[in-house]
Amino acid sequence: MPAELPSKTCEVCGLPFNWRKKWQKNWDEVKYCSERCRRNKNVRTSN
Structure with a gap:
């Protein structure tokens, strides 16, 4: 099993x-x- 991979939040x-x-x-x-999020970087969703 691979080591724990680093993660980030989009x-x-x-x-x-x-x-x-x-x-x-x-x-x-x-x-x-x-790629979808990168293309929509100016249209942020409100969570």
Whole structure:
């Protein structure tokens, strides 16, 4: 079983998401859980 992966909260939808290998080089800059949230970064939902 792999070690506990770091996680963040998406700035758009507010849901938590875990580290992925494709974000290995720029994890500090990742703010969104998906392309959909990245495209909708100016349309934040109110939870």
